[in-house]
Amino acid sequence: MISIRQMRSVVAVLEEGSFTRAAERENATQSGISQHVSAVEQQLGATLFERTSDGVKPTKAGQRYYRRCVEMLRTMELASAEVQALSGEVAGTLRAGLMPAFTRAALAPALERFCLANPHVDVRITEAYSGALTDLVRADELDFALVPASEQVVGVKTSLLSRDREMLVSGANIYLDHLKPVRLATLPPLKIIVPGAANIRRRNLETYFETNNVRVERLLEMDAMFGTLELIARSDWVAVLPGIITISDSVRETRCVNPIADPELHSEFVIIEPARRALSTPAALFLDQIRREIQEIAEQWRQIAI
Numbered sequence: 001m002i003s004i005r006q007m008r009s010v011v012a013v014l015e016e017g018s019f020t021r022a023a024e025r026e027n028a029t030q031s032g033i034s035q036h037v038s039a040v041e042q043q044l045g046a047t048l049f050e051r052t053s054d055g056v057k058p059t060k061a062g063q064r065y066y067r068r069c070v071e072m073l074r075t076m077e078l079a080s081a082e083v084q085a086l087s088g089e090v091a092g093t094l095r096a097g098l099m100p101a102f103t104r105a106a107l108a109p110a111l112e113r114f115c116l117a118n119p120h121v122d123v124r125i126t127e128a129y130s131g132a133l134t135d136l137v138r139a140d141e142l143d144f145a146l147v148p149a150s151e152q153v154v155g156v157k158t159s160l161l162s163r164d165r166e167m168l169v170s171g172a173n174i175y176l177d178h179l180k181p182v183r184l185a186t187l188p189p190l191k192i193i194v195p196g197a198a199n200i201r202r203r204n205l206e207t208y209f210e211t212n213n214v215r216v217e218r219l220l221e222m223d224a225m226f227g228t229l230e231l232i233a234r235s236d237w238v239a240v241l242p243g244i245i246t247i248s249d250s251v252r253e254t255r256c257v258n259p260i261a262d263p264e265l266h267s268e269f270v271i272i273e274p275a276r277r278a279l280s281t282p283a284a285l286f287l288d289q290i291r292r293e294i295q296e297i298a299e300q301w302r303q304i305a306i
Contacts, residue, residue: 002040004076007069009036010048011276014066015138015155017055025139040065070275074157077278091120094282097133097145098125100225101245101269102290105297110289121282129223131198133272140274143283146290149268150200157275162294165301166265167246168258169229170238179250179305181261184209189217193231193239196223201267205240208265229255242267247297250304259305 012022013033023030041048048062058066094114098107107125115123126133126142133145138155146161168182176182184190192209195202202221209216220237222228225245231237233254240260249255271287273279279287 002043006036006040009033010040011069013037014058073276074278081281090118090281092280092282093122094286095124095143097136097142098127101242102146103127104245105247106293110293114286114289129199137272137274143280144271144273146269147272148200149270155275156272158270158272161269161271163266163268164242164244166240166260167243168260169232169241169246170256171232172254172256174256176256176258178256182258183262184214185212189215191218191237192216193220193222193228193237196221243301244297247300
């Protein structure tokens with residue numbers, strides 16, 4: 001009989017690509033992880049991994065067995081969560097990771113409702129950009145995170161959260177009409193603030209600029225959302241940001257917001273979670289609140305954008 005611990009060892013080795021890192025993740029010894037994997041291979045009569053000087057790589061049998069193990073581990077987690085939910089009182093710990101795009105407008109109202117409804121849940125919110133959040137999810141240090149859509153990552157389950165229209169955000173004294181759609185190619189050369197090279201949004205923005213003849217005078221790389229917004233408010237620097245983060249600027253005060261048009265630019269955001277673990281009841285309930293807030297912000301934009 002193959003044990004749960006042995007299955008977890010197989011999953012850890014495949015996701016980490018190393019017996020050493022798998023042992024660190026599972027709080028075990030390298031020899032212990034190796035013994036678990038060997039025992040599974042003996043019982044299955046199949047080789048799950050190829051040991052090379054570069055690490056370990058799964059065989060076809062290993063890849064298929066990994067997928068089944070992940071399904072089983074998630075099912076067990078889900079069963080536990082469903083039974084706990086029947087008690088009528090939600091408790092435990094919520095560990096959610098959000099990008100600044102979500103923390104500025106969507107987090108506070110969603111979190112307020114969640115905390116009022118679930119006073120016995122220990123809430124831990126981490127704000128970071130997509131690369132850091134993905135690493136935390138893979139390490140099982142977050143229940144889930146909200147990030148831009150990108151390539152599939154081993155060990156991470158991905159599902160669509162939302163599709164958001166991108167906006168040009170500039171200073172309040174700029175020459176543009178607030179909330180009126182704008183074609184970037186018709187504007188004078190822009191001084192644009194962009195995220196760091198590791199951010200998937202950076203690549204998407206640069207592709208859009210190049211393919212749509214957007215003239216760029218200067219790029220400023222900044223992975224600091226509130227710093228970006230403050231610099232825009234007091235200078236001639238601009239940025240392209242998701243609509244969800246700019247809803248607070250829909251009433252023009254210190255910044256001007258213009259939906260990007262001809263062509264429109266959209267970003268897709270996804271929910272990522274550890275592939276081997278189902279969402280806990282607190283995580284699922286909080287995610288429901290975040291979804292609700294994102295939908296309400298999207299509806300606000302549909303009503304006010306020209």
